Amino acid sequence: MSRFIDRVTIDAVAGNGGHGCSSVHREKFKPLGGPDGGNGGSGGDVVLVVDPQVHTLLDFHFRPHARAGNGRPGEGGNRSGANGEGLRLHVPDGTVVLDTDGNILADLVGEGTEFIAGKGGRGGLGNAALASRARKAPGFALLGEPGEERELVLELKSVADVGLVGFPSAGKSSLVSVLSAAKPKIADYPFTTLAPNLGVVTAGEDTFTVADVPGLIPGASQGRGLGLDFLRHLERCAVLAHVVDCATLEPGRDPISDIDALEAELAAYQPVLAEDHSLGDLASRPRIVVLNKVDIPEADELADLVEADIAERGWPVFRVSAVAQKGLSELKYALAAMVREYRRAHAEPVAKRAVIRPKPVDRAEFTIVDDPEIPGGFIVRGERPERWIRQTQFENDEAVGYLADRLNRLGVEDALVKRGAKTGAAVTIAGVTFDWEPSVPMADDVPLTGRGTDIRLERNERIGAAERKAARKLRRQRADEADGESLGWSDEDDDLDE
Incomplete structure (x- = not known):
């Protein structure tokens, strides 16, 4: 069984640009062939792209280092180097890209949406491209630029229409299993669900998705338990459904207190992407309350007592039993109507198109x-x-x-x-x-x-060939005088040495 990973850190390293070539055309009977050094190839980009077939960040958990290909250097004969091979990384819909300081760089929503995680370096120009009236045969070329290297954090925020919220063991996973074809893990102990489960629900002609968010506890908005990780998956949900356990035996707990505790956590948590999707904070989302486990007589009696109090808050209330499959049809059609109303008011997210932003002509270059x-x-x-x-x-x-x-x-x-x-x-x-x-x-x-x-x-300390020749003659003359005899050296011999 594959693991669900919703937060990873990756190293995106783009390819380096290839160096330009410094070359002069050489051919018999053509002593002034001119420069013919080619340009270096550009380095490959590292690109994140939304793929609907990918549902987890598991691949990046095991392979966090992403490196694109380097550009090839230019060659003589005006041959340019090949561009480096780009690297396209497929991520799930709803992936948010952040830097190490927590700043949001991209919100990848919609099939095909792309984000350049690392820009490849430019290839250097060869001396053929650098020739000008002043430099007819440049003896140099430009170096390729290094590729961009960044450490990025990828967070997956589930893209679901309805989010099920509740305490541990409230029956959320059981509810998803009977509403859809999803088969989440179900057991009789708290925190059975450690990762969100998504199910597709059909109600007549309407189809929507439901997210089973792991159980919340008081203090989740401050990070108690795994609350921040769980609440992150509610940010994109248009409708929130409180799943209340009416058969709990824990002291101090009842449906009203459970709802109040969860409402306090939802109000305290501020979605970082609320402004982008116009959904508002979690406290302002449409609500629906599901009183679960009413197949138990004591739970059914408790539901009778609290249903009127919950209805006074203006929230629809449904009494269901996931085990006995009681009240599910009414719940499905009610959720479908709320989702349909949301879709009517909000356009479907589409892949973001590339935007060209010309630089102003009066912008300071440095x-x-x-x-x-x-x-x-x-x-x-x-x-x-x-x-x-x-x-x-x-x-x-x-x-x-x-x-x-x-x-x-x-x-x-x-x-x-x-x-x-x-x-x-x-x-x-x-x-x-x-x-x-x-x-x-x-x-x-x-x-x-x-x-x-x-x-x-030109540097003053640089000694030319003529100066080296004169110094060598002087050393030889001093050696002859010190020995007291002539060694037979002449100027012609020095010229032959040169």
Whole structure:
């Protein structure tokens, strides 16, 4: 028998984007073939999709780690890398997605509703796509972005029309078994039902679902027992039915006190999804009271005493016996009428469609704040600057120069000047700290150098080939003088060494 799991925590890891390729076309008699590095493929997404054939979160309980495929890197000959394979995870109807702080990210109701749990990283551009008037043959490519990684909490809230509420051993499971074809576990001890059972009930031309919610006790709304877990499955129910045990022998209990205790718990519990489904809190849902076990003479007499008091509250009252199957037909048609009235007032939930939200043209691309850890330093935040940092090969001077040009065009340098940044100030973007040098000329205004280099980033401590040759000659001359004899070295020999 499969286990019912209604709350799990999963790790959704989207695929990384593939790196772009830096390549130059090489062919006989074509010395200037030009760049031909292809783009990297995008990483796969992790997507949650509602499947009506799935009824529990059991699969995620045993396999909580979900990882999509990575994008392939680009290749020479303008060959782009393949996109990573996406991962589609099938979840039951009524699944709510939350982050680790308890914030609701998605409410998945309706067949086919989707939610992107992890967005795959973009593939990096190859040097063929980076060629421009200033850089006709770039000696670098962009790196692929890492995929999104998130820890998510999935909660299943049963999607049922009628929720049966009552104390343990009130006969809720027995009632579901005789109203529908469901076969829940039934026994003569409390908390027999540890997971909601759903049954489909037919009354004439109407069909509706009934949820057998595990027994509630006083203090359930504050988490006593498993109350919060049980009450969660009542959030989507349009009608609540109090199932009262009229044959209980527990001291201090009677139908009226049982109803009052449960009403207090329902009033104290606030559904987090009430605003989305316009159902209101649990205390405002339509009610119906079912006096159960009236096949027992003492229970039947007690039902006679309390029926009038319950009816004064404006709630329909039905006397039934799940064992003797007494009063079930009247109950079914009454519930069908209440569900029909609810459906008439509320549209059937449908799968949510994708909504395109264009970004405003005047939206700020980045913000600059003072660095709290580095005096005189600044932190630049923004989607585009942070993405560019992740795409840059910092061991390649030309790639770093290209990054500087992009940040300059975006207006980061001008904004730093307005903030009062001084030469050498520490500027941090996406965890990478630079020593800021203002007024760096753009690539269009500087002469081109070798592939993979940028004259604006030439370091003074870097020793060129000519300097190394002169230093080697000087060392040899000093060695000859120290030995007091000539070793026969000449300039021609040095040239051959080179």
